[in-house]
Amino acid sequence: MNQDHERLIESKNIIKALANGVNPLTGEKVSNDSFLNSPGIIRPLFFLSQYLEHLPNTPIKKKKPKAFTITSEEKSCIVLPSGKIGINVFAKAVNEVIDENKSKKVNGKVINRRLKTLGILSEETTENGNTRTITNDQSEGYGIELVTRQFNNREYKQVVFNDIGKQFLLDHLERIMS
Incomplete structure (x- = not known):
């Protein structure tokens, strides 16, 4: 339950008590x-109490952010494992430090798609018709x-x-995600 929902329930109970002279x-x-x-005083309190009773009892849903944003402070807190890592490991490390109330989460599929758009990665179709992400002539220069x-x-x-690729992702994360 979120804090706003708890406050709404508490407010309902207080107004109901006041309306009933308690x-x-x-x-x-x-x-x-x-x-x-x-x-x-009693009439408006009863009116408000009845109005509040008709409000849903489910928690108020906060809108999820639609864009990715990261502060310099958050970015400096990203801890990446040593050695070569896959894109999902990178995305998980980023998501651990961002404020989900202010920023959309990242995922490996989206990052890969953006890297393909930038020409840094490519895609191939397998013999069974699936597609998979692959490197291209540009990838090695980016540490991929x-x-x-x-x-x-x-x-x-x-x-x-x-290590070069991880640093590239960190240095250009906002551009990649824009």
Whole structure:
């Protein structure tokens, strides 16, 4: 539950108590000579209380940011593993430091797509009709390599970023994501 939703529930309960002539802090009845027993006060409180009861009881959803942004401070906190890494490892490290209330998360697929648009990576179609990201003549200059890996006795090719490639991604992250 988010903080705004909790505050709304608390406000509903306070207004309902006041409308019913009850001190919301102590649970005691308000004295007869209190201004809270005046019809001019009670009617609006009951109206507001009934109105609030019709509001949904689900938490208020905050709009997700539509753009990627990262501050210099956040960027300086990104910790990348040593050695060659795949793009999803890079994206995970970035997402660990960004403020999700202010910035859209990044993912490897989006970064790869942007790198293809910039001509740094390419794409090929496999014999079964799928597409996969591959390196091209430009990739090596950016610190990007294609390596052969194995998983469950299956060999596959993976685009990885060496130290030069990781630094390139960090230095140009905003441009890549714009």
